[in-house]
Amino acid sequence: METVLFLSHADAGKPALETLAAAKALGGTLVVGLFGADVQAFANEIAGCRATKILGVAGADFAQARYASDAAAAEALVKASKATIVVAPATSRMNRIVSGVAHRCGGRADTHVTGLAGGNITRWYYRQRMESQQSRTHRPWFIALDPGCHAAYAGAPGTATVEAVSVVLPAMKTQVTGVKAPESSQQTIRPDAKVLLVAGAGWTKKQPDGQTHVPEAADLIMGFLNATKASLGSSKSLVDLSGEGQAVLPFMSHLNQIGQTGSTPRHAKGLSTCCHGEEPHAVGWRFIGERRAINLDANCGWARGKADVLYVADAFAVMRKVNELLASQ
Amino acid sequence: MSYQIVVCGSIVPDPLQTLEPVAGPALKNEMMLPSVLDPWAWHSLFEAAHLAKNVAGSKVYLVSVAPKAKLQQVMMTVGQKAPFELIAVDGPASGFTDAAEIAPLLADAIKSIPGLDQSKLLVFGGWESASRGAGSTMQIVGELLGIVNQFQGVDKLTVGADGSFEILERIEGGKHQVSKCAGAPAVLGWATGSLPEPPNNPQIGMQNMRAIMPALQKAKPTKVATDAVKFASVALPKQQRQTKIVKDMPADEIAKEIVAWIQE
Ligand SMILES: Cc1cc2nc3c(=O)[nH]c(=O)nc-3n(C[C@H](O)[C@H](O)[C@H](O)COP(=O)(O)OP(=O)(O)OC[C@H]3O[C@@H](n4cnc5c(N)ncnc54)[C@H](O)[C@@H]3O)c2cc1C
Numbered sequence: 001m002e003t004v005l006f007l008s009h010a011d012a013g014k015p016a017l018e019t020l021a022a023a024k025a026l027g028g029t030l031v032v033g034l035f036g037a038d039v040q041a042f043a044n045e046i047a048g049c050r051a052t053k054i055l056g057v058a059g060a061d062f063a064q065a066r067y068a069s070d071a072a073a074a075e076a077l078v079k080a081s082k083a084t085i086v087v088a089p090a091t092s093r094m095n096r097i098v099s100g101v102a103h104r105c106g107g108r109a110d111t112h113v114t115g116l117a118g119g120n121i122t123r124w125y126y127r128q129r130m131e132s133q134q135s136r137t138h139r140p141w142f143i144a145l146d147p148g149c150h151a152a153y154a155g156a157p158g159t160a161t162v163e164a165v166s167v168v169l170p171a172m173k174t175q176v177t178g179v180k181a182p183e184s185s186q187q188t189i190r191p192d193a194k195v196l197l198v199a200g201a202g203w204t205k206k207q208p209d210g211q212t213h214v215p216e217a218a219d220l221i222m223g224f225l226n227a228t229k230a231s232l233g234s235s236k237s238l239v240d241l242s243g244e245g246q247a248v249l250p251f252m253s254h255l256n257q258i259g260q261t262g263s264t265p266r267h268a269k270g271l272s273t274c275c276h277g278e279e280p281h282a283v284g285w286r287f288i289g290e291r292r293a294i295n296l297d298a299n300c301g302w303a304r305g306k307a308d309v310l311y312v313a314d315a316f317a318v319m320r321k322v323n324e325l326l327a328s329q
Numbered sequence: 330m331s332y333q334i335v336v337c338g339s340i341v342p343d344p345l346q347t348l349e350p351v352a353g354p355a356l357k358n359e360m361m362l363p364s365v366l367d368p369w370a371w372h373s374l375f376e377a378a379h380l381a382k383n384v385a386g387s388k389v390y391l392v393s394v395a396p397k398a399k400l401q402q403v404m405m406t407v408g409q410k411a412p413f414e415l416i417a418v419d420g421p422a423s424g425f426t427d428a429a430e431i432a433p434l435l436a437d438a439i440k441s442i443p444g445l446d447q448s449k450l451l452v453f454g455g456w457e458s459a460s461r462g463a464g465s466t467m468q469i470v471g472e473l474l475g476i477v478n479q480f481q482g483v484d485k486l487t488v489g490a491d492g493s494f495e496i497l498e499r500i501e502g503g504k505h506q507v508s509k510c511a512g513a514p515a516v517l518g519w520a521t522g523s524l525p526e527p528p529n530n531p532q533i534g535m536q537n538m539r540a541i542m543p544a545l546q547k548a549k550p551t552k553v554a555t556d557a558v559k560f561a562s563v564a565l566p567k568q569q570r571q572t573k574i575v576k577d578m579p580a581d582e583i584a585k586e587i588v589a590w591i592q593e
Binding site: 071128194309 | 498521
């Protein structure tokens with residue numbers, strides 16, 4: 001029988017609860033391994049998960065999301081658990097260490113896993129171009145599950161007994177000094193939003209009147225985001241323009257880019273505006289449920305089975321009306 | 330103070346190509362597909378070149394595990410962009426090869442650099458490949474080299490006068506985590522960074538090519554295990570949608586439809 005370790009930092013939130021549920025569904029003997037400044041609160045939250053034990057590495061040294069200390073904590077937890085399968089949420093903090101820790105423990109890792117069933121995992125290759133069902137016989141097998149791929153664990157909280165695991169830390173040459181976020185008025189990436197609005201380079205191109213209208217484009221996009229709390233994505237072309245010194249949308253950065261060399265976010269609905277919808281871009285839509293697009297060009301890539309609805313129209317005119325309607329509600 | 334900046338980067342099919350999996354698994358006509366340097370490794374190469382230019386005495390190495398003939402084609406373009414010394418290992422560039430098989434080849438190639446000095450070593454690469462997309466290789470390379478200062482999703486590296494550096498790494502919600510690291514050695518898996526693609530420079534191209542050809546000739550053929558992962562199936566997504574194309578509908582009407590749809 002497998003010993004399944006659910007391994008996480010203690011402040012991973014919903015992705016951790018999703019991963020815990022996935023780990024439980026694997027069957028076998030469940031062990032929980034948590035690290036962070038304080039692990040008791042989260043251990044209490046999941047006290048009813050029927051783990052045979054809850055192991056913890058806690059203290060100020062483990063507050064920071066830093067490779068040297070996180071990897072040491074995770075390594076100690078895996079070794080103490082004697083796990084054959086380690087399941088971790090694919091947060092940025094776990095993603096930084098999971099393959100390095102697998103190596104330290106003599107294991108192998110699969111990351112960006114999107115499903116776990118029947119002994120196989122599901123993950124994508126070539127930037128979400130093809131989907132694989134696969135498994136390993138090698139143990140320990142580390143699996144990092146992407147957020148949004150499993151229903152979250154929702155058991156009653158309780159009082160957990162956490163077994164402390166000790167860790168020998170190497171000299172710390174790295175200190176995390178903070179987080180840099182865009183000003184809140186320009187914070188446009190909202191992973192939990194229902195709707196993703198994607199803007200393409202068309203917003204900055206010459207329009208039928210022979211002029212560009214970048215400030216208006218910026219107002220229309222921001223107006224929509226403010227009214228709907230949608231998340232903002234971008235085509236590669238649009239974010240690249242800023243690197244080339246052209247007039248661009250001030251709130252747009254490489255972090256907004258979706259697609260083959262950008263992100264593949266998960267949202268229930270997506271609205272594409274002024275994007276051509278070609279393959280490397282459409283890859284960014286892989287995990288978007290319902291898709292609609294607005295483009296002046298009836299022959300753009302979206303017309304070829306990638307969107308549910310393509311409105312052949314001027315996005316300026318449509319989004320102006322959309323914002324008016326939203327404002328009037 | 331100077332750096333030995335080692336960029337780890339393989340090749341991937343040009344993103345504009347249609348890809349189809351075949352038994353193996355492998356890509357249909359894999360050897361015929363035009364290739365490019367893996368995009369995020371490509372960005373890290375620009376960052377490496379930029380850093381080397383600003384810190385006198387620094388040198389950039391490009392370590393690549395890839396089929397030699399394909400790598401040679403890609404080097405024709407890459408060699409025009411920035412000065413570097415190529416260390417080539419003749420091996421697979423397939424996304425279906427386990428990162429744990431490739432990382433030791435890279436680590437060994439790095440260890441073979443004459444005069445390698447850990448106190449000057451910065452190991453760069455893409456935070457994820459466009460083939461495997463795992464974000465695993467750089468971590469294992471770091472482990473094999475004994476480097477525990479590791480950063481992933483890096484968009485910015487600023488070197489201070491004292492040799493320490495500040496790193497911005499991508500985290501959730503469009504934010505960056507800021508770290509200070511006392512100095513080399515470190516592993517940095519880059520995201521997009523902040524530099525545009527440099528223009529072609531024929532002079533750099535000529536200078537690179539003189540060393541690239543012998544490096545390719547010297548590239549050792551390697552065999553890697555392909556049985557680590559058992560693939561039950563690899564398939565293209567089936568979701569071809571029935572796109573409804575709406576033409577000649579007034580903007581007001583479209584707006585009403587869209588608002589109703591997003592509020593469903
Ligand atoms: C190595 C590599 C990696 C890549 N990675 C990515 C990636 O990660 N993400 C990505 O997106 N792409 C990627 N690409 C693809 C590439 O960058 C595409 O060229 C880009 O996605 C197209 O961007 P776009 O649709 O915004 O711009 P364009 O191709 O310029 O299209 C603009 C569109 O706007 C429309 N338009 C203009 N005005 C209006 C208006 N008023 N109303 C409605 N529509 C209007 C036009 O009809 C046109 O279709 C990659 C390519 C390569 C080679």
